[in-house]
Amino acid sequence: MSLIWQLKKAHAIEIGAYQAYKGHADSTKDDLIKRKIKAIQHDEFVHRMEVGAMLHDLGEKSNVFLDIILWCIGSSISAACHVMGARAAAWGAKIMEIMGSSVYWKLARTATDSGHQELHAKFCEMARTEEEHEKYFAKLFAPQCTCRYLIYLNGNKSREANPFCRAEHRD
Numbered sequence: 437m438s439l440i441w442q443l444k445k446a447h448a449i450e451i452g453a454y455q456a457y458k459g460h461a462d463s464t465k466d467d468l469i470k471r472k473i474k475a476i477q478h479d480e481f482v483h484r485m486e487v488g489a490m491l492h493d494l495g496e497k498s499n500v501f502l503d504i505i506l507w508c509i510g511s512s513i514s515a516a517c518h519v520m521g522a523r524a525a526a527w528g529a530k531i532m533e534i535m536g537s538s539v540y541w542k543l544a545r546t547a548t549d550s551g552h553q554e555l556h557a558k559f560c561e562m563a564r565t566e567e568e569h570e571k572y573f574a575k576l577f578a579p580q581c582t583c584r585y586l587i588y589l590n591g592n593k594s595r596e597a598n599p600f601c602r603a604e605h606r607d
């Protein structure tokens with residue numbers, strides 16, 4: 437796949453991610469987690485602007501059809517976040533971030549292969565940002581399993597009452 441086509445795909449994916457995080461943030465009750473999701477959503481906005489600028493510098497534009505499709509998918513995920521529950525939403529976000537980082541790692545390779553070495557470092561940086569997002573959602577998703585085990589050990593049936601669980605969940 438050419439550099440231009442991969443950039444168009446990345447642009448559309450960032451639109452979808454931004455839309456999905458709207459509902460994810462709005463459906464989150466915990467203020468700390470809500471703020472973090474909004475910060476991640478802002479990162480996706482910045483990525484979209486950066487990819488758009490790269491396309492512009494290469495004399496290209498984003499693919500409107502692809503952008504609309506991903507906007508629809510992102511908006512559907514956004515709406516679904518209100519009914520799927522926090523754990524499922526974090527799991528879905530983790531999967532989305534894995535896809536995001538792989539897109540940018542692939543772009544970094546393609547940039548080098550196609551003679552655009554100047555873009556390589558930027559794509560690596562973007563891929564690492566997506567990996568940081570993924571780690572955050574993995575923490576949100578996984579601790580619930582860990583917490584259940586700790587609660588079981590403590591004989592405490594209430595997850596909310598477990599300070600270790602709450603601290604880990606909020607990290």
Ligand SMILES: [Fe+2]
Pocket residue numbers: 450453479480483536566
């Ligand atoms: Fe992104």
Ligand SMILES: [Fe+2]
Pocket residue numbers: 453476479480533536565566569
């Ligand atoms: Fe991300």
